[in-house]
Amino acid sequence: MSILSVKNVNQYYGGSHILRDVSLEAQLGKVTVLLGRNGVGKTTLLKSLMGLVPIKTGSIAFDGKPIERTTPYERARAGIGFVPQGREIFARLTVEENLRMGLAYKSGSTPIPAELFELFPVLKQMLHRRGGDLSGGQQQQLAIARALAPKPKLLILDEPTEGIQPSIIKDIGRVIRMLADRGDMAILLVEQYYDFAEELADEYLVMERGVFIARGPGSEMQEKGIRQLVAI
Numbered sequence: 669m670s671i672l673s674v675k676n677v678n679q680y681y682g683g684s685h686i687l688r689d690v691s692l693e694a695q696l697g698k699v700t701v702l703l704g705r706n707g708v709g710k711t712t713l714l715k716s717l718m719g720l721v722p723i724k725t726g727s728i729a730f731d732g733k734p735i736e737r738t739t740p741y742e743r744a745r746a747g748i749g750f751v752p753q754g755r756e757i758f759a760r761l762t763v764e765e766n767l768r769m770g771l772a773y774k775s776g777s778t779p780i781p782a783e784l785f786e787l788f789p790v791l792k793q794m795l796h797r798r799g800g801d802l803s804g805g806q807q808q809q810l811a812i813a814r815a816l817a818p819k820p821k822l823l824i825l826d827e828p829t830e831g832i833q834p835s836i837i838k839d840i841g842r843v844i845r846m847l848a849d850r851g852d853m854a855i856l857l858v859e860q861y862y863d864f865a866e867e868l869a870d871e872y873l874v875m876e877r878g879v880f881i882a883r884g885p886g887s888e889m890q891e892k893g894i895r896q897l898v899a900i
């Protein structure tokens with residue numbers, strides 16, 4: 669089932685036309701991978717989906733309802749989790765407090781789901797450490813756990829492997845696959861690390877200067893030469 673439906677979205681920064689008639693779907697139980705070189709508009713698209721930048725035209729439906737005029741807060745509450753590029757961990761707050769921030773719009777008594785510590789055991793060991801004292805990989809796991817805390821139906825990740833050591837990349841890949849395979853969450857992943865993207869992709873999209881130039885099932889990425897298309 670399609671939980672996210674984006675149709676003909678156009679977005680501008682000043683006079684620059686960044687997103688041009690962008691349309692895409694994200695399905696429950698599937699990982700949709702968005703590839704593209706630097707500066708083509710991937711992050712801008714994710715920010716548009718979250719309501720962090722306004723779109724000029726087009727529609728965004730989530731769970732059957734239009735959301736393009738709603739605030740980021742309302743989109744988060746509707747069930748969209750966002751892991752931003754660069755992680756944006758609160759450096760002076762503890763791991764536990766960072767996780768609670770993910771629950772900020774739930775009622776005050778909502779506990780941190782114990783499952784997050786099964787997905788990322790390191791966070792349990794580090795519960796009372798400050799976010800800023802964690803390694804980059806640990807911070808990335810914290811950012812993902814924070815986004816998962818309110819149990820979103822759509823998880824959006826912006827380059828989760830950027831600057832992360834290989835063993836943690838593997839762990840993150842396993843978690844993403846497992847979350848999708850449960851069938852009750854859609855995952856939209858922007859990724860520059862091609863092998864990671866290909867391994868996880870149920871569907872892929874390739875963006876170039878604000879438009880999708882290729883798309884299809886992940887199983888066809890090799891035969892369609894997608895690696896060459898996004899090689900730097």
Ligand SMILES: Nc1ncnc2c1ncn2[C@@H]1O[C@H](COP(=O)(O)OP(=O)(O)OP(=O)(O)O)[C@@H](O)[C@H]1O
Pocket residue numbers: 681682686704705706707708709710711712713
């Ligand atoms: N706040 C802004 N104001 C003006 N132009 C911007 C702004 N943010 C991004 N841009 C421009 O919009 C274009 C798309 O940027 P965007 O960050 O979405 O690309 P990207 O594909 O995510 O690249 P990267 O992988 O480097 O993050 C780029 O040309 C960028 O310079």
